[in-house]
Amino acid sequence: MSKIEQTLSIIKPDAVERKLEGEIKEMFKNNGFVILKEKKIQIEKNEAEKFYKVHEAKPFYNDLCDYLSSGPIVVMVLEKENAVLGNRNLMGATNPKDAKEGTIRKKYGISIDKNSVHGSDSVENAKIEIDFFFSN
Ligand code: UDP
Ligand code: MG
Numbered sequence: 001m002s003k004i005e006q007t008l009s010i011i012k013p014d015a016v017e018r019k020l021e022g023e024i025k026e027m028f029k030n031n032g033f034v035i036l037k038e039k040k041i042q043i044e045k046n047e048a049e050k051f052y053k054v055h056e057a058k059p060f061y062n063d064l065c066d067y068l069s070s071g072p073i074v075v076m077v078l079e080k081e082n083a084v085l086g087n088r089n090l091m092g093a094t095n096p097k098d099a100k101e102g103t104i105r106k107k108y109g110i111s112i113d114k115n116s117v118h119g120s121d122s123v124e125n126a127k128i129e130i131d132f133f134f135s136n
Pocket of ligand 1: 118
């Protein structure tokens with residue numbers, strides 16, 4: 001049975017700054033994802049804090065929120081079969097040093113904080129995150 005899903009992807013400030021938007025979108029398309037919606041925006045720190053609320057107790061939370069709001073990002077809704085897991089696999093490990101060959105983070109990530117992309121980690125969170133950015 002096919003399980004078409006949608007997931008939220010963000011091209012983070014380090015990648016937008018290095019003009020990698022086009023190359024990263026090609027990787028999604030080459031891996032069968034359809035980009036249903038997309039917008040380039042810059043968010044305020046308080047919005048980043050809301051988006052990453054799940055991490056609020058972590059030592060990296062403040063820097064993470066400063067970083068996500070530090071420059072333009074590209075926010076996308078991606079669709080394909082098993083999109084949530086498929087996107088996590090295509091992104092690679094959180095730390096680019098641990099990411100496998102052929103993944104976005106291996107190819108473009110600079111460090112654990114500047115790791116070029118965000119992707120939802122579950123179908124449930126994908127719905128919440130898509131709503132966060134695309135519910136007008
Ligand atoms: N992060 C960080 N330091 C860490 C762990 C995570 O700066 O030690 C940042 C990193 O940018 C990561 C984000 O926090 O992408 C969210 O962390 P998570 O564990 O959810 O990783 P992801 O789901 O992005 O792979
Ligand atoms: Mg995560």
